[in-house]
Amino acid sequence: MQNSSLNFEFIEKLSTDLTVHDIMTNDVITLKPDNKVKNAKEIMRLRKISGIPIINNSGELKGIISIDDIIRGLEENRLNDELRVLMSTELITIHPDDSVADALRKFKKYKYGRLPVIDKDNLLLGIVTPGDITRKLLEEVERGSEDDEFFLQIKPLDKNEEDKDNIQIEVEIEGGDFNNSGQASSKVKRVLKELGVDSVNIRKAAIVTYEAEMNVVIHARQGRLIAEITPELIKIIVEDEGPGIEDIDLAMQPGYSTASEHVRELGFGAGMGLANIEQWADDLHLESEVGKGTKLEAKIYL
Amino acid sequence: MKLAExxxxxxxxxxxESVxxxxxxxxxxxxxxxxxxxxxxxxGELWITLQTHQNIVAVASLVELSGIIIACGAELDTETIAKAKKxxxxxxxxxxxxxxxxxxxxKLGV
Structure with a gap:
């Protein structure tokens, strides 16, 4: 199993897709404006929380009492006062339909430890903290791993700020493994979709990666597929350890095949693979050494 | 035309059945x-074939076909069904x- 590393684009995509509703805590401890400051202090101490929303009898959000307010209460000896006099009433709130990215922006801007979630009538629906976001993102990542979605390496090509749009995907291909064939291509396709590449170029890339992947599965012992994606192009490199190609020009001819009868029965080995790649890639380069292996490099310009 | 039709x-x-x-x-x-x-x-095209092994699913998925029809009463591999479900x-x-x-x-106009 390969290491998976997550890139910034992935997190950004998740945080745009997820809404505050997906991550908020619904079961919120609340107090009323006429509760005492000392009650709030005790609840915070016992429940280890750092802020409590204050709502009126109709459930409308009236304020928030935070640790800072409590400290002020202690200093000024106002523990027996009602919360309404100490609570913060200038609130930064968020709506359930807002994206997690919106929430992250607000946390960054206002430096609060929590945001009350309210509906259009100012009714308190829940609360969201940076911890909720981290937890949910981790969950999504783990769920993705279970689905075998992220057993691939996606990483920016360069740490350079200018190159942050460049992404590299690397997937191992097992020779002879017809049960998992197509997985490398599927992963590349998924990433291209996530990146918003248009469907025509996704299709081109799918054909090129699939045929190159199948060539490794059919002919080689093992290989790997690397896809580099920049705003200008998709570069697909498939390298293998295998028998190599004796005559590349002959191999490129449609209908020429060295595949076994068994492979042909599966609907492969009709001598169309390289011809397909040549037809759909904008640029194709093949290098091969008999007895060692083959390296294919194809480009699709975006 | 809708696939259901x-x-x-x-x-x-x-x-x-879940599809x-x-x-x-x-x-x-x-x-x-x-x-x-x-x-x-x-x-979006519907693929008619005699191939029954699981690689047909990868192809249909990559091409985004609307489905696969296995003709002539050919029997599907269980792995193919599992993969198609997934x-x-x-x-x-x-x-x-x-x-x-x-x-x-x-004749239906497809």
Missing amino acids: VVNQLKLEEII DLDREVTGGYCSDLLSNVMGQAKS EDIPLFTTDLSIYEVAGRLY
């Missing part, structure tokens, strides 16, 4: 050569031949 008209046997049949069938494609389908079939690819069988399936689809 095609399934109904051709009396296809649904292999995966959503509310997708548009934009055309048909007949081939048993995977590279040929990969290179030439268009997204990838959400509609899979059907029929005793009709490829020629008959294609002919009827064409």
Whole structure:
């Protein structure tokens, strides 16, 4: 199993897709404006929380009492006062339909430890903290791993700020493994979709990666597929350890095949693979050494 | 034409019940050569084939076909069914031949 590393684009995509509703805590401890400051202090101490929303009898959000307010209460000896006099009433709130990215922006801007979630009538629906976001993102990542979605390496090509749009995907291909064939291509396709590449170029890339992947599965012992994606192009490199190609020009001819009868029965080995790649890639380069292996490099310009 | 309508008209046997049949069938494609389908079939087309092994699912998924019809009463591998379920690819069988399936689809205006 390969290491998976997550890139910034992935997190950004998740945080745009997820809404505050997906991550908020619904079961919120609340107090009323006429509760005492000392009650709030005790609840915070016992429940280890750092802020409590204050709502009126109709459930409308009236304020928030935070640790800072409590400290002020202690200093000024106002523990027996009602919360309404100490609570913060200038609130930064968020709506359930807002994206997690919106929430992250607000946390960054206002430096609060929590945001009350309210509906259009100012009714308190829940609360969201940076911890909720981290937890949910981790969950999504783990769920993705279970689905075998992220057993691939996606990483920016360069740490350079200018190159942050460049992404590299690397997937191992097992020779002879017809049960998992197509997985490398599927992963590349998924990433291209996530990146918003248009469907025509996704299709081109799918054909090129699939045929190159199948060539490794059919002919080689093992290989790997690397896809580099920049705003200008998709570069697909498939390298293998295998028998190599004796005559590349002959191999490129449609209908020429060295595949076994068994492979042909599966609907492969009709001598169309390289011809397909040549037809759909904008640029194709093949290098091969008999007895060692083959390296294919194809480009699709975006 | 909606896939559900095609399934109904051709009396296809649904292999995966959970799959959503509310997708548009934009055309048909007949081939048993995977590279040929990969290179030439268009997204939304319904693929008629005799191939029954699991690689057909990867092809259908990559090309975004609207489904696969296995003709001539051929039996599907269990791995193929499992994979199609996972990838959400509609899979059907029929005793009709490829020629008959294609002919009827064409007549329906697909």
